[in-house]
Amino acid sequence: MARNRVIYQTEGLYAGGTGNGASTTQIKRVQSANYSFDISRQDVNQYGQLARIDSIILEPPTVSLDFSYYVTDGANEAALGFSVSGQGAGDVNFISGLIANQDAAQEKNYFIATASGGNDLVGYGTSSREFIGIGNGVVASYSVDAAVGDLPTASVTVEGSNMAMGVGAVPNVTINKENGNILQTTPNTIAGAVSGSDVSALRPGDITVTVTGGIGVNLNANNYKPTSASMSFDLAREDINKLGSKFAFAKEIDFPISVSFTCDGILADLSTQDITGLHDVVSTDSAVFDLVMALNAPYAGRSGIQYTVKGAKLDNQSFSSSIGDNKTLSLTFSAQLGGPQDITNGLFAQTVGPAS
Secondary structure (H helix, E strand, C coil): CCCCCCCHHHEEEEEECCCCCCEEEEECCEEEEEEEEECCEEEEEECCEEEEEEEEECCCCEEEEEEEEECCCCHHHHHCCCCCECCCCCCCECCHHHHCCHHHHHCEEEEEEECCCCCCCECCCCCCCEEEEEEEEEEEEEEEEEECCCCCEEEEEEEECEEEEEECCCCCCCECCCCCCECCCCCCECCCECCCCCCCCCCHHHEEEEEEECCCCCCCCCCEEEEEEEEEEECCEEEECCCCCCCCCEEEECCCCEEEEEEEEEECCCCCCCCCCHHHHHHCCCCCEEEEEEECECCCCCCEEEEEEEEEEEEEEEEECCCCCCCEEEEEEEEECCCCCCCCCEEEEEEECECC
């Protein structure tokens, strides 16, 4: 019996390698996924004929995938190619896994698996599934938002080179970027969907935000109550094209990369240890901050994730006050992502347990 619609119950998202028979990893706690492709064409007209005689593809098509998920223990980030250290491990730059070995490390195939109507994909098995596959995908942006009253959520944008569909069988999606032909002879392997991490979600009550360094600024929880925090960066891509190639043969990251960190909170007592004068910022312009957003595990034996931005500079300090609302302070910082060997600048992530 044909179904009338597809809803979230039947779908799951996977990411895996681009080689023959490459394994895939399920992305857990997905909340949304949107995907599309755009084709840019050049009309061919000529004297003596009103309508075009052809409309040809002049530039490589653009495939986009945007998805969001609840942040848990860093497993999703690792599946996407980011570097996440274990508890107590040394610092590893978050994007080092994407830039250490460009194409081999950062290109992945993404799949949306769909069960038949009325069935949960979790526990459905591996037969009779439908697939939409996105080939040669690279991460173009990543952000995390945490706020009182909301579950912390990550949003990711991926740029790909191919999209294909399969019914009952996983489609081959990896392409030869010179001639556009399918490169895979054996498709990716996609296991049955499972519920996932032991942590269902991380709670706002287990999130801490810390700002230290700079010119003596150290946000005091007695004076400043953070209500939301966000961290984001864009991995802008440059398509490297050449004559004789139908697709961009590489999508290289356009450096340098800046990471933005914003913290909003309720302001109580004023303290020079919490905020500072503009003259101090200008006179000690070389000072930098360390920013920590710890999404701690809810209880022992489970893991959360901690993001640390190092080498940050204060860009904006904004107060807001009106009748009926609490006075708030918003702080915006920026830093540049460093290379794999740089442990003093950039974004770092590691798994963490419950808050002490």
